[in-house]
Structure formats: structure tokens, C-alpha cells
Amino acid sequence: MAREATADVVIVGAGGGGYPAAFALDRAGRSVVLVDPIGNLGGNCLAEGCIPSKAVREASLIRARSTRAETFGLRGTALDVDWSGVLAHKDRVQRLRYEQHTDELRASTIRFMTATARIDDAERIAIEEADGSTTLVRFHDLVLATGSAPSRLAIAGADLAVTSHELFRLGADLPFPSRPVIIGGGYIGVETASMLANLGAAPTILEATGGLLPGYDAALATGLASLLGQRVQLHVDALVRSITRVGSDYEVSWQHGGDVHVTRGDLVIMATGRHVQLPEGIDALGLAPDRAPTVDAQLRTSHPRVWAPGDVNGRTPLFHAAVRQSLVVAHCIMAGGRSTDAMDFDAVPTTVFTEPEVASVGLTEVEARTRHGDVMVGHYDFAGDARAQILDEREGFLALIAEPHRGTLLGAQVLGVDAAQLIAPLALAIHAGLTVDQLATMAFPHPMASEGIDRAARSLRP
Ligand SMILES: Cc1cc2nc3c(=O)[nH]c(=O)nc-3n(C[C@H](O)[C@H](O)[C@H](O)COP(=O)(O)OP(=O)(O)OC[C@H]3O[C@@H](n4cnc5c(N)ncnc54)[C@H](O)[C@@H]3O)c2cc1C
Ligand SMILES: NC(=O)c1ccc[n+]([C@@H]2O[C@H](COP(=O)([O-])OP(=O)(O)OC[C@H]3O[C@@H](n4cnc5c(N)ncnc54)[C@H](O)[C@@H]3O)[C@@H](O)[C@H]2O)c1
Numbered sequence: 001m002a003r004e005a006t007a008d009v010v011i012v013g014a015g016g017g018g019y020p021a022a023f024a025l026d027r028a029g030r031s032v033v034l035v036d037p038i039g040n041l042g043g044n045c046l047a048e049g050c051i052p053s054k055a056v057r058e059a060s061l062i063r064a065r066s067t068r069a070e071t072f073g074l075r076g077t078a079l080d081v082d083w084s085g086v087l088a089h090k091d092r093v094q095r096l097r098y099e100q101h102t103d104e105l106r107a108s109t110i111r112f113m114t115a116t117a118r119i120d121d122a123e124r125i126a127i128e129e130a131d132g133s134t135t136l137v138r139f140h141d142l143v144l145a146t147g148s149a150p151s152r153l154a155i156a157g158a159d160l161a162v163t164s165h166e167l168f169r170l171g172a173d174l175p176f177p178s179r180p181v182i183i184g185g186g187y188i189g190v191e192t193a194s195m196l197a198n199l200g201a202a203p204t205i206l207e208a209t210g211g212l213l214p215g216y217d218a219a220l221a222t223g224l225a226s227l228l229g230q231r232v233q234l235h236v237d238a239l240v241r242s243i244t245r246v247g248s249d250y251e252v253s254w255q256h257g258g259d260v261h262v263t264r265g266d267l268v269i270m271a272t273g274r275h276v277q278l279p280e281g282i283d284a285l286g287l288a289p290d291r292a293p294t295v296d297a298q299l300r301t302s303h304p305r306v307w308a309p310g311d312v313n314g315r316t317p318l319f320h321a322a323v324r325q326s327l328v329v330a331h332c333i334m335a336g337g338r339s340t341d342a343m344d345f346d347a348v349p350t351t352v353f354t355e356p357e358v359a360s361v362g363l364t365e366v367e368a369r370t371r372h373g374d375v376m377v378g379h380y381d382f383a384g385d386a387r388a389q390i391l392d393e394r395e396g397f398l399a400l401i402a403e404p405h406r407g408t409l410l411g412a413q414v415l416g417v418d419a420a421q422l423i424a425p426l427a428l429a430i431h432a433g434l435t436v437d438q439l440a441t442m443a444f445p446h447p448m449a450s451e452g453i454d455r456a457a458r459s460l461r462p
Pocket of ligand 1: 012013014015016017018035036037038042043044045046048049050051053054115116117118145146147148149164168188277278279280309310311312317318319320321322353
């Protein structure tokens, strides 16, 4: 017999889309039930996404820098890689963050349930715990923050490939892949190839479209391809057809035009995108079970008391975007459902943690021209940048795209030194509606790469 309970708000999924709302609503005095089978906060990002992948990447950066030590007048052998030690560092960071989240939960009055939720009817959710017990919770508002999961290609031998989940999960124990074949040249493909190459592997990327990072600004994508291509074997227009096992190796068969090619490796990593996850019974809320719910700027679905922040709505599937959306939802629920806050989807920065880094916000030049006709483009080349010269990482650029009349910033793209940091003030500038004139009259710190923002903006002034 199911137990019955009530809550002001039930939040399904405790990732970046779920837990920030839970804490904000809890602090505001709402009764909150938060449900996730992982048994802790952080969702995919902490379990097998952002955090563990960036912990491994950091080890790879330290090693990559060490191989260039002589440039800086430092002698000695390059660092050897102890892969199990690298994974142990990753696990330590994941555990540390899980402990921190456990403390945060304890300090709140959120009712956290390690369980899977399914929709019972339009007013109630069924929460099923591992011991088989079910609690039916009647809610006023329901937040669906159930995120996304890796998509596998429907090809022969797909099960022979691993995904980022097997690579980065807590306790991951795959042997170091010396010759990984990575299917997909999107975010995960290029980041994983870059970090494994830094650790001594010889990766191959097979990308189905005509270039890396489909959807990104063309100059960023081609710039990355030419630099990453020096360390990683890249094949574009490479449509993967099948995977077979050959002894302890794998063969990946792919088609390029009319030709069929085979690439051999010791691990196949499938990085071909993610699909949204929705709880069972979602149709009882009037939502489609097989596609991302359509949301407005408040993350409200077609049901006025059902909200869908984060990866689940498919709009900007990134952790920081999920967190901001979660807080928008919390503010609107606190205001009794009124639209007192809004998500600015146009100002979400995206960052690709390759070497070199790639980052972007707002419109690309092509998108800006399509929407606004004429645009101004300010350019800064890192070849002349003091910090880039000190680091001996002189390839790359920073571009600003502005509307020609007032000079309002519409977009920014960065390839190279500190791109992942530089994009944050540029996102703020777009969100705040700043003009290139305002950026040109700021003094950014010297000798840091942020001077490039000011310099690119100044290039647009008489
Ligand atoms: C390898 C990798 C690297 C990444 N790196 C970055 C990065 O560097 N920066 C960045 O911004 N983003 C990165 N991302 C993306 C980021 O992880 C996601 O955008 C983010 O986790 C989305 O948060 P979310 O809360 O919407 O969804 P999720 O994190 O997917 O959380 C959804 C939660 O819902 C739970 N859930 C699902 N169904 C149910 C149910 N029926 N009942 C109860 N609970 C349920 C799941 O267990 C999960 O914990 C990366 C992703 C991957 C895979
Ligand atoms: N730095 C970050 O913020 C970060 C890092 C990793 C992941 N993520 C998130 O995780 C999501 C998933 O990442 P992802 O890299 O799996 O997806 P993605 O959508 O970025 O890239 C998937 C790639 O696979 C290619 N592909 C599809 N079918 C193919 C086939 N048959 N053969 C060869 N290539 C094929 C696609 O053309 C595409 O380039 C991202 O969209 C992003 O939201 C973000």
C-alpha cells in the first residue's frame, strides 16, 4: 500500500536543473520533495560529466605544459602518466563534492528521496524507492529536471563502444586507451581526444558532418581543427557504420563519400549526442513522452504548474544554463506562478575545454548578418597578445560582433588563451546590452588575455 504525502513543490532530478531551485524554495519556506536515484546532488555533471572530465583534463594540461618546459628555460623529463592515479584524483574530486552536497542537504529541510519518480496523475507523483516502497506525493508545482542521457547510434556493434559515462563515472576503471577511436567530433569527442592526446594517446575522431563542432562559428571550428589536428587524427564527412571486435582491438567502419574505411583502436568512445529523459507517465500532464517539452522564458511547460529547467528542455544543455534556469523557476514559483524572472537564452556562454579552448556567446557573424543585415566585427589576434606570448600559445583570436548603429554587442567568439574565462564578461556584456564603445572604454588588466576584449572593441572605433 502506497504512503501518501503532500508538498508545495516536487522536484524530479537533483542535477543543476533541480537542486538550485530546491534550496531556494526551501529557504523561502516552501515544503520541497527532491527525488533522484543517484542519492545525491549534481546529476550527470558530477556523476560522469563536467566535473570528472575536467579533473582528468587538468592532469592532462599539467603534463602537456611539462612537455614544453624547455621553452620556459626549465629542464627535466616530461611527466609520466599513472592513469590509475589520474582516475584517483578524479574520484577524489567527485567524492569531495558529494560530501559537500550531503552537508548542504543536511543543513536544509528539503525532503530528499533516493528514488525514481513517475507521474501518477495530473496532481500526484509516485516516488518509488529501491526497497520497492512507493510514496504518492500531491504537489502544487512540479519541476521536471530529469536531464539527458547518452545517445547510441543504431549500428551493428554499438554495444562494443563506451560512452562518457563509463569513462568518467566514479570508480571508472577502464585501462588507459592508447589508440581510442572517438565517434563524434562534438563537445565530448574533441574534449576527450584533446585530453587523452595530452596524456600520451593517439586518438582518432570520426565526425559525420563536414567539420568539428557542428553549429559553432566556422572560424572557431576550422581554427580548432587545424590546431587539434596536429595531435589528433581527424576525419570529417566520416559516417560511422559498424563496430567489430578483432582480438583485443576494435575496428570501426566508416563511409566517406562512396568509400568505406576502417580505423582500428583499443577503445571505441561513442560521443554522438544526448537525448532528453522524461519520467514515465508524463502524458498524464499533457506532455509528449518522446520529446523535449516546449518551455517559455520562465521554463513553464504547456501545463501552468509544471516547469522543465535544464537539459530536459533541450535548449542550452550546459550545467551553468541549467542552474540559472532552475533559479528562474524557483523565483516564479515563489511569486505564485507569476513571471517575475526570465531566462536569457541568448546570453548563455558555451565553452569547449580543448587545447586550445573554444568559447562563444550570442550570435555568430553569419547569424548576426542574417538577422541584422550589416554588422561590425572587431578582431583581436592572440599572436600579438602579451599573455599569449608569455605562455607561447600565440594561435587564436577573439572576435566581437556588434550591431552597426548603436554598437550593441550581439556575439563573441574566442579561440585560444583563457577562452573559457574570457567568455564570462562577454556574456555579461550581451546580457546587459552593452555596446562596443563601453567595452572600449574599460581598462582590463595587463598582461592578461582580457586585454583582447578592450583591444577588439577599440578596433571598431575611429
Ligand atoms: C562528459 C560530459 C562533460 C560535460 N562537461 C560540461 C562542462 O564542462 N560544462 C557544462 O556546462 N556542461 C557540461 N556537460 C553537460 C552537463 O553535464 C549538463 O548540461 C547538466 O548536467 C544538465 O543538468 P540537468 O540537471 O539538466 O540534468 P542532469 O545532470 O542529467 O540531471 C538529471 C537528474 O535527473 C535524474 N532523473 C532522471 N529521471 C528521473 C526520474 N524519473 N526520477 C528521479 N530522478 C530522475 C537523474 O538521475 C539525474 O541525476 C557535460 C556533459 C557530459 C556528458
Ligand atoms: N564543455 C561543455 O560544456 C560540454 C562538454 C561535454 C559535453 N557537453 C554537453 O553534452 C552534450 C553531448 O555531447 P556530445 O559530444 O555527445 O554531443 P554533440 O551533439 O556535441 O556532438 C555529437 C557529434 O556526433 C556526430 N555524429 C552523430 N552521428 C554520427 C555518426 N554516425 N558518425 C560520426 N559522427 C556522428 C555529430 O555530427 C556531432 O558532431 C553536448 O551537446 C553538450 O551539451 C558540454
